Amino acid sequence: MLGCVTLVSCSKDDDDDNKNNTAKLAVTGAVLDSGETWAEVEGYVNNTDKKTNISTPVKEYGVEYSLAEDGAAIKKIKGSGLANSKFSVKITGLKPGTKYQYRTYVIPDDPNDTETKYGDFKSFKTVEKLEPYLIKDGITFEIKSEANKTAKVTRIDDL
Numbered sequence: 001m002l003g004c005v006t007l008v009s010c011s012k013d014d015d016d017d018n019k020n021n022t023a024k025l026a027v028t029g030a031v032l033d034s035g036e037t038w039a040e041v042e043g044y045v046n047n048t049d050k051k052t053n054i055s056t057p058v059k060e061y062g063v064e065y066s067l068a069e070d071g072a073a074i075k076k077i078k079g080s081g082l083a084n085s086k087f088s089v090k091i092t093g094l095k096p097g098t099k100y101q102y103r104t105y106v107i108p109d110d111p112n113d114t115e116t117k118y119g120d121f122k123s124f125k126t127v128e129k130l131e132p133y134l135i136k137d138g139i140t141f142e143i144k145s146e147a148n149k150t151a152k153v154t155r156i157d158d159l
Helices: 002-019
Strands: 028-032 038-045 058-069 074-079 086-092 099-108 121-127 133-136 139-145 151-157
Touching: 028 086, 028 121, 038 099, 038 121, 058 086, 074 086, 099 133
Parallel strands: none
Antiparallel strands: 028 038, 028 099, 038 086, 058 074, 058 099, 099 121, 133 139, 139 151
């Protein structure tokens, strides 16, 4: 009976670690914003063990991305500005209305563990090509981000 209780306890701890993404060194985050030819995505570097408070040195971290249907032409963007295990990168030069896949990568700075660690793949679709200006009730708007629903007023006609 005691062995059974221990097994359940260990199982719960493992489930909690997976829910909080603490078991993996590289965790892929969400898309923060996107436009016609760009997307900003986040990632996490979980390099501090919560039980021992010991950090794993990291040589490099960032995001890999590619077209979702081809996956072979992978491009890398190195991350910077890691704060509280979190970073973001802006992916540019994308095609409007196109689906891409991405994942976080982390390269440990450890001679005994040189294998690159990866987060799970996630995907996003860039915004369809937008009309640059929208006129409504004599006010002309320039669309800045459809995802964030932001625009800039560029002209107001006399009413």
